[in-house]
Amino acid sequence: MTATVGYLAILVAALSSVGIIIQGFRGMRNPELARAEKLQWPIYGMVGGALLAMIALEVGILTDDFSIAYIANNSATTTPFIFKVSSAWAALEGSIILWGLVLAVFVYTVYRGFSKRSEPDRLGAGALAVMGIVALYFFVLMATVSNPFAVCVQPASIGCLEATHWPWADSLAALEGRGPNPLLQNHILMAVHPPMLYVGYVGMTVPFAFAMAALMLGASGTEWLRRTRTWTLIAWGFLTAGIVLGGLWSYEVLGWGGYWAWDPVENASFMPWLIATAFLHSSVVQERRGMLQAWNFVLVIATFAMTILGTFLTRSGVITSVHSFTQSPVGPVLLWFLMVVLVASFGLFAARAHLVASSPRLDSLASREGVFLLNNLLLTVFAFVVLTGTLYPMFVDAFSGSQVGVGRPFFDRMAVPLAFGLLLAMGIGPITPYRSAKPEVVWKRIKTPLRVALGAAALAVILGYRTPWLVLFILASFFVMSVIIRNLFVTSQTVAEKRGMSLPSAALRTMRNDTGYWGGQISHLGVAILALGIAVSANLSVEADITLTPGSTATVAGFDITYVSPFSRQEPTRSVSGAQVEVARNGKVVSELEPRLNQYPTSTQSVATPEVDASWSGDLYLSLKSIDAQQVTLGVFWFPLIWLVWVGGFMAASAVLWSRLVKKPTDDRSTEASASRDG
Amino acid sequence: MANRTRTFGGWAITVVLAVVVVVGLIMGDSAAEDRVNALGSRIKCPVCQGEAIGDSPSETSAAMMEIVKEKVSAGETDAQIIDFFTARYGSGILLDPPFSGSTLLVWLLPALAVVGGIWMILSRRRQPMKTETEHD
Numbered sequence: 001m002t003a004t005v006g007y008l009a010i011l012v013a014a015l016s017s018v019g020i021i022i023q024g025f026r027g028m029r030n031p032e033l034a035r036a037e038k039l040q041w042p043i044y045g046m047v048g049g050a051l052l053a054m055i056a057l058e059v060g061i062l063t064d065d066f067s068i069a070y071i072a073n074n075s076a077t078t079t080p081f082i083f084k085v086s087s088a089w090a091a092l093e094g095s096i097i098l099w100g101l102v103l104a105v106f107v108y109t110v111y112r113g114f115s116k117r118s119e120p121d122r123l124g125a126g127a128l129a130v131m132g133i134v135a136l137y138f139f140v141l142m143a144t145v146s147n148p149f150a151v152c153v154q155p156a157s158i159g160c161l162e163a164t165h166w167p168w169a170d171s172l173a174a175l176e177g178r179g180p181n182p183l184l185q186n187h188i189l190m191a192v193h194p195p196m197l198y199v200g201y202v203g204m205t206v207p208f209a210f211a212m213a214a215l216m217l218g219a220s221g222t223e224w225l226r227r228t229r230t231w232t233l234i235a236w237g238f239l240t241a242g243i244v245l246g247g248l249w250s251y252e253v254l255g256w257g258g259y260w261a262w263d264p265v266e267n268a269s270f271m272p273w274l275i276a277t278a279f280l281h282s283s284v285v286q287e288r289r290g291m292l293q294a295w296n297f298v299l300v301i302a303t304f305a306m307t308i309l310g311t312f313l314t315r316s317g318v319i320t321s322v323h324s325f326t327q328s329p330v331g332p333v334l335l336w337f338l339m340v341v342l343v344a345s346f347g348l349f350a351a352r353a354h355l356v357a358s359s360p361r362l363d364s365l366a367s368r369e370g371v372f373l374l375n376n377l378l379l380t381v382f383a384f385v386v387l388t389g390t391l392y393p394m395f396v397d398a399f400s401g402s403q404v405g406v407g408r409p410f411f412d413r414m415a416v417p418l419a420f421g422l423l424l425a426m427g428i429g430p431i432t433p434y435r436s437a438k439p440e441v442v443w444k445r446i447k448t449p450l451r452v453a454l455g456a457a458a459l460a461v462i463l464g465y466r467t468p469w470l471v472l473f474i475l476a477s478f479f480v481m482s483v484i485i486r487n488l489f490v491t492s493q494t495v496a497e498k499r500g501m502s503l504p505s506a507a508l509r510t511m512r513n514d515t516g517y518w519g520g521q522i523s524h525l526g527v528a529i530l531a532l533g534i535a536v537s538a539n540l541s542v543e544a545d546i547t548l549t550p551g552s553t554a555t556v557a558g559f560d561i562t563y564v565s566p567f568s569r570q571e572p573t574r575s576v577s578g579a580q581v582e583v584a585r586n587g588k589v590v591s592e593l594e595p596r597l598n599q600y601p602t603s604t605q606s607v608a609t610p611e612v613d614a615s616w617s618g619d620l621y622l623s624l625k626s627i628d629a630q631q632v633t634l635g636v637f638w639f640p641l642i643w644l645v646w647v648g649g650f651m652a653a654s655a656v657l658w659s660r661l662v663k664k665p666t667d668d669r670s671t672e673a674s675a676s677r678d679g
Numbered sequence: 680m681a682n683r684t685r686t687f688g689g690w691a692i693t694v695v696l697a698v699v700v701v702v703g704l705i706m707g708d709s710a711a712e713d714r715v716n717a718l719g720s721r722i723k724c725p726v727c728q729g730e731a732i733g734d735s736p737s738e739t740s741a742a743m744m745e746i747v748k749e750k751v752s753a754g755e756t757d758a759q760i761i762d763f764f765t766a767r768y769g770s771g772i773l774l775d776p777p778f779s780g781s782t783l784l785v786w787l788l789p790a791l792a793v794v795g796g797i798w799m800i801l802s803r804r805r806q807p808m809k810t811e812t813e814h815d
Binding site: 256258365377380388389392393400405407450458467475543 | 689713730731735785800
């Protein structure tokens, strides 16, 4: 029953997408038809269908309906409530439903904007049609090769062995399901991290759809950029938060003592982020100076293609094992879709670019535009490096059959100088005027931040921290931070004098006056803090494996670590065994930690849960490597100031809120806004 | 006069700080590097999915890390240790692709991208001879 309802809901959503495509394109061609009532029912049908399908899957999971193969293989009666809910998107088929639902919500918000416009909106109608095509693809995927409501025809004692696509076939249900992958039910972050990434990925469809519509209409100018700015920022904010949460999850759950391993799945989320970040910056140049019109189309197409590529890489299994390629039915279908997207959108771009892209040229490289170009160069090269590094082993294997590895050492070596260059551009950008920069103006603005940054780096050198990259990153991140703070200070001072306000309220006023600019600056502040955190925690970390018998002590990074005793306990969903560990510093006990291994009944592998003693000076991180009756082996890590990574990352992501939610002061005068941009 | 003293003072501070930083960078202490962990991050765990032996909790990785430790304390060079593992497991065991052979391209392509990008930017600059009307 649940399966039938869910499957029919998917069909309704797919049919409604066809309606959106037809009505959208008709509206785009003929302004008479570009009206909200023409699109109303297909839109409601698609949102309703996607929502109902998601609800049906959740109802099935919560009622332990193991006649549905997906539920039998990804949930169990013993799974805790929150992980039951999240198992709806823990595996391929379910995650595509969530994908479809998020897309439907984005389509609906675009439609709301479309229906509120008084004049005929051909651009909006065309964008809705393009979004309809993307939605149709995903709903057809759900109805065919990746059907979350396939019913089980051959149950195993646990889970389901074979399923059929027809939801009304006679189904057989197993008594118990397999439950989610242990790694996915080990931590609460796994319930929120994927949906955030999906919102980020799917949100990029909106600027892509408007760009395609603008190309089809031959509509030059910045309308498509201005109208999609909010969605682009929302998508970017969620993507950023999703990536940071993913790192936090990796750190808290996987127990290898890191947050980023340049794993293909991580890279798959990082590539669209890099291109989307480049797009956010280059769209500012187009809005302010009319430049880079063609380039913005390229970037928005590339961002969208990267999200599809990312889905393909994570979901098809090509990366972890090249040879499972043919075994996964979704892989080839996603690859075909990627090809179609690339050929169709770049083909359209090639045919129509002359109508929409007639940019004025660059006056001087020493200008704000010049720094934006540097930013775009570095970000796209960065994305290209990640792309080549991720795909290279696959191509070598495909063409020569030999195995090569491209991993963390390669990416680290490439990423560090690129990130350093980006930080420098981030610092120089806000002090460089548009058009052409006079050296004396730049020097006036740069000298104080430069002294602060040199002071911080010199202090590090004097204190004995002399690893070259660490010193350079301290220099660059302090430079970025002090440039931003100086700009705010100088502008607020002018505002305070002119209006007779106190300095803090003048600062708040300045930031509220131009929320777009200052939202970006808050984000930059976050990125600088993040970079400082990465540089310090990576370069000054201490790592050791220690083997202890009960009662014995070892010293790592100034901490005396004493193994007190082993423990084990039975929890409702898992059995836990671990070590009680006492941590002391200078003879004083600072914390008691319990790193442990969790054994889930539905899985043979055990999952380590590290324990962290977090403080302002850093994290002492203990992960249990092995334990038996005589002794325990612990991985001990000391990560100084690692909280900067999380604080900086979430600050960068949530800066989007400032630029979109904060209201301008009511008696705004636009002169102040532009003063803060150029000051 | 006081103004000039201040300017001079500011310059002097900037120069002194810059000298300290530059000297610190030149004296950089990369010698204290942990060779065992550095090698551990360059060798792939053969039974895992893309994890380095230094990161993976598996027994195979632990055993391979022991070999690395022994060889480092026996005084073997990084190249010797890497050769030992590639001879046994093939060059696919390396996470750090060598700057030669079939992985040369993965190093060269990014460099090409940088050159192409710079060329694109420079070719977009306004030609001094040509004048265009500008519309903001």
